[in-house]
Amino acid sequence: MKKLSSALAAGALALSGAAIAADSSDPIVIPIHNWSSQIVMSHAVGQMLEEMGNSVEFITTDSQAVYESVRLGDVTFELEVWEGAFGASFREALEKGGLHDAGDHDAVTREDWWYPMWTKEACPGLPSWEALNDCAELFATAETGGKGRYLDGPVDWLKHGKERVEALGMDFVVINAGSAAALWAEIGSAEKDKRPVVVFNWTPNFAEAVWPGEFVEFPEWEDGCDKDPAKGPNPDALYDCGNPASGYLKKAAWDGMKDKWPAAYKLLTEISFTNPQIAEMAKFVDTDEMEPEEAASAWLEANEDVWKPWVEASM
Amino acid sequence: MMTEQAASNRKQVALALAVAAVAIAIIKLFTPLVDLRLPEGQGLLPWADALDSFFNFIKGDIQNERFGLMHITRWISEGPLEFLLDTTANLMYGKNRWPKIGPVPWPAIVASVGVLAYWLGGWRLTFLALGTLLWTALIGQWDLAMQTLSVLVVAAPIAFFIGLLLGIASWKSSRVERVLKPILAVLQTLPFFTYLLPAVIFFKVGPTAGAVATIVYAMPPMILMTALGLKSVSSEVVDAGYMSGSSRWQMLTRVYLPSARTEILVGLNQVIMLCLAMVVLTAFIGMPGLGAKLLAMMNSFKIGRSFEIGVTIVLLAVMLDRLSKAWVMKQPEHFEKSTPWWKKHWALLTGLTLFIGFIGIAQLSADAPHYTLTEGKKQGNVLQYMWGISDEVHRTQGLSQGKSIDKAIKAFLEIDSVQATTNWIRGFLIVDVLIPFRNFLLSLPVPTIVLLVAAAGYLVGGLRSALVAGGFFVMVAVSGWWDRSVITLYTVVSAVTLAMIIGLPLAIWAARGAAPPLTLKSGVGPFLSGLAGWIFTKIPLALLAAVVAGSYHFFSGQSETMNFLAPQSVSLYLFVGVFLLLCFLVRNWRRDSVMLAIVDTAQTFPSFVYLIPAIMLFGINDVAVIFSILIFTLVPLLRYTIEGLRGVPPEMTEAADMSGASRMQKLFNVQLPLALPTIAIGFNQAIMFAFFMVIIAAFIGTQDLGQELQRTLAGTDLGKNFVLGICVALMALTFDHIIMRWADQRKAALGLN
Structure with missing residues (x-):
């Protein structure tokens, strides 16, 4: 042989x-x-x-x-x-x-709320999170009522999208995708008619090459933002910052x-x-x-x- | 047989329970006290922690050398099991282990399997086997398929033999049967995510854990079918065995097992099918090959290539299924005394010759340049290309069309009318049906649901069933995961209901047989309805022809110059030609066998491949989840309904015809009632499948027990994982119990079996 x-x-x-x-x-x-x-x-x-x-x-x-x-x-x-x-x-x-x-x-590595570039045309104030919140209605779907929809990563990735939405008082509903594949499918289906979407994404990642996009800029991460309510803009809540950018x-x-x-x-x-x-x-x-x-x-x-x-x- | 009196008693008690349930629901509108709902995640007792300490105790600790179960399981998995797996892995794909002679060149395997197929089942089987293996090699998935099969050729026989032994044991001793039955029931309903962690901890991540999970999952039907077959051996055969003075061992091997062959064959077939069904799921715990590649392809959004892998898995499943069936059906051959030995063993000889011949060719061509397909095409020398791949074939040399399939699927999903339809379905189902239904179920107080389930139990099985059904739901309630369990239940019920609405008419249509020939003799009305029926049956063929013509239109570049099916376009001729060809080909096909073939394919096609199209069509929400469950649940519904309708005794339908019943009257008053017990079994299977898939659908994104189970994977939370798994199993078992009781009683009442 x-x-x-x-x-x-x-x-x-x-x-x-x-x-x-x-x-x-x-x-x-x-x-x-x-x-x-x-x-x-x-x-x-x-x-x-x-x-x-x-x-x-x-x-x-x-x-x-x-x-x-x-x-x-x-x-x-x-x-x-x-x-x-x-x-x-x-x-x-x-x-x-x-x-x-x-x-x-x-x-x-950076993992945070992210949008493909075409979203910016519909909501020009991006990447600031306040601007995103003002455009919340653009992201509404049949099941979220009037609120915007943010597609978070799978639950076992232990993101804190829901907590952040509450801490910052955003008009968004957090839905958890079940897998990375589900995230790509969502972006892929939004691509044709350039429907605005905001989803969880990370870098380095192949998706950057397929769909150019940007991270949403949240209040900058401070150490202890996940443990000490005093950190971040909302004095009474945890997770009121973006994820660490590095x-x-x-x-x-x-x-x-x-x-x-x-x-x-x-x-x-x-x-x-x-x-x-x-x-x-x-x-x-x-x-x-x-x-x-x-x-x-x-x-x-x-x-x-x-x-x-x-x-x-x-x- | 139940008396009239007892039956009406049961109805009354069940009614009383149901009334109580409704009353509690009404009281809740005024005072939420009756709700009795535990806060989410907090059981009545700390079950998860208790289970955790229990697991830790029996598990033992390898690092601190405290002896426990883990030492035994680890010995098995790292000793004999790993040895077997390594050996097959070396032979099939050249893993660097004893006996270090692999991999066997692929043409040698293809040729010998081809000969085997011919010996077992003639040309048709050969054609199927060669087609499957050549597809696998030429699409560039040979190595992957061998990696997968190297585990399955170990796991399937082990599952078969253990299943056979346990089956025999549970037939011999009713005590064993009593112990095994509930264990098997739980094993079959426990969600897949619950197998995952124990398999990794006890059997070591990798092919070993994959093999163990596959064995555990594939074994139960084998046990059940073996016991069933042995029990139904007719007493005449047994007496004949005793009369000819057989010993106990001879009785078993010469009398019982051969007589139960049909059932054992069905069991083996189920083992093979379930093994292949696990190919993708076990990739999470180290199963190499097709499944792992499929997951990687899905995660980089390569629909086309994951689709190709799905096709390979289906083809392999069909091939192995038919080969194993043919093997068991094969009768021993008898030869004249003077037949030369080579004539008796021609198949073995041919197989060996080809096997050795191809290994020789592979040796000779080992140093030949490996051209990729495009290079081969450029050089215009097919032989050289073939020579190059005669020892190993790699993906870059394959014919994979992943990118084109990607394009085609995306193009289909982007058609405006498709999107408009799915958007409408999505909006309607979610806003008007699903969300209200879910909220309604969630708003019901706990005792209401428990009492309703108990009422259903009482109706079919009296006090005992009521206690079982109600008790199981009480256990769910005290687990602390009530809301999530109710959401799981809501998804299952919605999916199965939808499957019934779609599946039953389809199955009735398929089981009805060919329509009478079209004539004007009996009047214009019947002629027109017959014509409508004829057109209806041709719609699928037209769709298929459109797909072929459409692909040509799309890939040939015609789409840039001409509209699809425009007059004078090639695609129009292609469409008409393919349509007529299909009409000719299927003119003698029976509807039911076509339907069953489609159903089989849908079942073996890895459910993960549906995931991305489902999401792209419906978005990440309950509709996509229900859609992906629906495809699975349709399978048993269609199969059992068709079988039930086919099994209606012909004298019954003839009697209906003679008394002048119309087709509809015959269907509703004779055929359906008689087929109902069988349909109920299909319905039960559909619910079991739905409970299985609803957990897998966590990969789309759900808010039920599946999502919580997925969360436990991050923390390796064995205790919580098990509690959640048991919740799923308990609900599934409740349905199983009630429906099967009911079906048995109907059967007895109708005098079937």
Whole structure:
């Protein structure tokens, strides 16, 4: 079999690599979820690890339940811990023990109310939230009565749209979409007749390339806005600010990784991607229709100066 | 048999309960005291916390080395189960594990399955198997399909054998049956989100958890069907077995199991179908392959490619279904004594030869350049392209038309008349029907609903059923999730009602058989109504022809120069041609089998693919949710109604004909009443499916138990997750109990079975 020889070669390589780095020859298990940048990034890091002589395996999992698996060591690390979307699950797993914070990426994340550009034509005062509130009627639908409709992310992303609407006294009804796919379908169906919509969105994300748009500017985030009513414009309410405009994007590692694969662990802590790099990875898959593995190879080939130093520092 | 007296007693008690229910609802208008509603999220007792500590206790703790259930399950999943999965994974898609010889080249698999299909079922089956596998390879989904199948070839046999064993056990011992029955009922009604966390914690995320979840989900029908089959073995066969001196083991393997073959076959078929139904859902817990890809495609708004994956899943399901059926139906072949061995084993030999031959070809061509399809086309050398893909085929080399399908679906959804229609449906249903209905249900005090359910229980099953039904709802009420449960109930009831309104007439039409030939002999009236009927039956064909012509019109670029179906346009000729061809092709088809084929396809098509079109048509609201449930619930309704009407004894309909009943009279006074028990089973199935789908519909966006269940996934909240899951199961079981009781009684009263 053609694969046989290459498998043997890989095995030999793994053995020799293991001798130098003293990494275990067990496969490192990398979780992949269902959005492109995470899949490509995981494959890119996987290929770096293979370069170092480790064996790597990928497992598809749910992006919330994954922290339980990292904690138990069933998967070795998680490359994209978004502050907004997964912060809560991450913190909870952190408390239970078994995983730890393996450092931040350079990239910052932002998750907030967002609208596609055509909305601005109907409501020119945007992106200010007060202007949005004045146009609330534009966003009304059959089921919301006279109030505007804001489509929030799925409940398990633990956004606080409802609380914010109340805290700021906005004329909006918050509806939770059930999945990212549902959000895209909503924007997609509004696209044809340029119906104004305001939905939950985040960056970096493939959607920016498909539908240009902007985030709504809410009162700026202050630390403690989610815990201390005094922060933010409304003295009696929590969540009366926008989300942090620069949230973290972390890596999380299983506690046992450090001892079992020391070199790979070193690489994980070295790794730090920037927003443009993440956007480029996602673009390969979403726009250029590459497969994630190919996209990862293509990205690695084009950016050797970025990742080679990380690998060298970890060997 | 129930006496008249008892029946009227039951009616009176049920009526009294219903009156009490209404009275409480009226009293509530004046004083909200009778409402007895617990604040949302606060049960009468801290159930969730109690369950959490219970789980923690039995789970054990791997980190702190406290022994518990988890050690056993982990041993199974990381030991034998993982070994099996790794082996198939290596052979089928080359995962780097023992025996490290895979992947087997795809043409070798296609050829040997083709031979197997021929041996099992002749040319038709071969055609189906080859078509399915070639589609999978050429569309560029071979690797994905193999990843999925590498888990299913382990999970399905395990589900089959465990199911068979438990089925035999519950037939042998009534005690086992009594224990198993409620467990199975709960397992079948527990929402999928409740399986998810335990599977991950106890069996390790990845193919192992996927396999376990699939096994648990696919097994119950196997158990039920096995027990049913064994029970109905006729006593003559059993006596004959004893008379020929069979031992107990021989009785089981030579007498009982072969006699129960039909039921066991149905069970196996259900196992395979349910395994494939789980392909997408288990992707959340690490099942690799088609499902995972489908979810990724959905999340980057690639409708076309998720549609293609859906088609692959349907084709695979149909292929495996037919192959397994043919395998069980196959009679042993007998040969003359002098037949040479190669003639006896021709299929095996041909299969092996082709298998080895294609592996050889793959070896030889391994270093050949892999052209993509467009490159191959440019070079004009098909053979070279074929040579290049004879060992492995990748997606870039495939024929995937994802982008064009994207365009076509979006173009369809953007047609003004489509949008106007859906907007109208959306507005009407939401404002005038759904929201008032939901608010009405929510406004009813808790005791009213409990008493109404108990009244229904009393009517069909006396005190015991009343206590079961009422008791289940009381448990829901004290769980602290009453409002969300009522919203779940409202969605299910709305969807099933809509499914009845659409499904029953459709099924009656399908079961009616061909219309009499058109003649003017019996007058102008019948001729005109016959003509109208003829036109009506041709509408679907015309629509199909329009789709074909429309696609051509759209993709050929004609849409820029000419209107669709304009005189002299190619699309018009295409439309007429395809329409006539279709009329010719289906001239002998029976309506009911066509309808059932459509229904089967709709059922196996992954529900996730409907999600985006449903939202684009109706927006994120209850209409989209109900629409996506509706597609699912129509399946059992249509199937059982058609079967019920078909099963009406012919002497009954003949008697009706002789006494001069009109078609309508025959339908309403003879056929429907006799078919009603079977239809009720279909109705029950529809409700069970609706309870399953309403939770999945959380992915569209709901405000019911499903949404709350989704929320628990973020915190890995096992206790709360379980409480919510049980609420869904309890409501589903209440319906199940009442409807099945009723159907049994009707059957007995009508003297059926």
